[in-house]
Amino acid sequence: MNEKGQIQYQVPRNPVSLMSRVYKHILPEVRKELDGWRQAASEIPDAELRKQALASIETKQFHCEGGGIYAAVELPYRLILTKLIVAYQTISDYLDNLCDRSTSMDPDDFRLLHKSMLDAVDPGAVPVNYYALREEQDDGGYLHALVTTCQSCIRQLPGYKAAMPYVQDLAGLYTDLQVYKHIKPELREPALLEWWELHRNRTPHLQWNEFAAATGSTLGVFMFFLAATDRHLDDANAARIHAAYFPHVCCLHIMLDYLIDQEEDRLGGDLNFCNYYDSAEVMLDRISSIVESARKDVAMIPSTSFHRMIIEGLLAIYLSDPKVSEQQEVRAASKRLMKGSPLTRLFFFFNSRWIRKHLYE
Structure with a gap:
């Protein structure tokens, strides 16, 4: 803690040092963790659960690799954070697959499944049968193992007591979103609008789809995991971190994800938050505004340069995705968002x- 009472995180301060650590440590360590979960997933007795667990790792590995940026610290916390982030993101990706391609449309089933994410961030929670409301039951202990791995790692974070209420807030919002966006298609938008009415005072400047997008990101949770490595983390600093990441950094993350997935979601009949603007021009103006708000927000917390690299990295990762070149409108949007990019984003x-x-490849 510095003389102003702010927490200082020992994270890379420039793009070269960050990417050096990514290539040397983060990517290999994340992939090692994923290999372990891939092996566990391959042993799941139920064929449908096994299929979705393996598919979530195969197709969403980059989620864990991106989240691993928040483990870019020195040992021993680097390995603890990597294990924690990979396990938590793997729960998220696995459940997203289960709900997206679900044999069920039961909101109570979706909520019970996602209770695992709430239990994972509460080291005192006792895991339950998260599959109790669906036909598929036997995962051989896979989801329980993911939950208890998160809990074990969290117990090693000395500042987690201050972080926990804010993590639970973000995890609770995430759970709500996953329930409402996966129910019967004709019920999704009314449910999301009703939910937004309960929370719109928190983000009155955002449209309902932008608030929903902000709740769908795990980046705020990962930032709290990193922050909790400091035993001096207190409520005041935790509140600043929450305000710095939610809603704008989190919203930017998910809006970019939806931007490049528009064709895929159209074919799959999935809800996409980029489809609720009057025009592509309006959508781009809103995303550009969210970028600027995110940049201002992270100036409120220590290691601002690191968090600004996260913002530039989000834009770079999503706008360089091969999906962009396959969609004419998205390609045009990408060109506009990349126009006049700072060197960090280009790097x-x-x-x-x-x-x-x-x-x-």
Whole structure:
């Protein structure tokens, strides 16, 4: 803690040092953790649960790799955070697959499944049968193992007591979103609008789809995991972190995700928050405004340069995705968002392309 009472995080302060740590430590360590969960998923007795668990790791590995940025600290916390972030994100991706391609449309089933995410961030919670309201039951202990791994890691974070209420707030909002966005298609928008009415005072400047997008990000939770490595974290600093990440950084993350997934979601009949604007021009104006708000917000917390790199990295990672070139409107949107980019964003943009070309192919 510095003389102003602010927490200081020992994270990389420039793009070169950050990417150096990503290549040297984060990517290999995240992939090692995922290999363990892939092996566990392959042993799930129920065929449908096994299929979705394996598919979530296969197709969403980059979620864990991106989240691993928040583990870019020195040992021993780097390994603790990596294990924690990978386990938590794997729960998220697995449940998203289960609900997206679900054999059920029961909101109570979705809420019980996502109770695992609430239990994962409460080290005192006792895991339950999260599959109790669906036909598929036997995962061989896979989801319980993910939950208890998170709890075990959290117990090693000395500042987690201050972080926990804010993490529970974000995890609770995330759970609500996952329930409402996966119910019967004709019920989704009314349910989301009714839910927004309960919370719109928290983000009165955002439209309902933007608030919903903000609740769908795990970045705020990962930032709290990082912050909790400092035993001096207190409520005042935790509140600043919450305000710095929610809603704008989190909203930007998910709006970019939906931006590049528009064609995929259209074909799959999935809800997409980019489809609720009057025009592509309006959508781009809103996303650009959210970018600027996010930049201002992270100036309120220590290691501002690190958090600004996160923002530039989000834009670079999503706008360099191969899906962009496959969609004419998205390609035009990407060009506009990349126009006049700072050097940091361009640096991450070309690094993202290199990683995809050399590490995924």
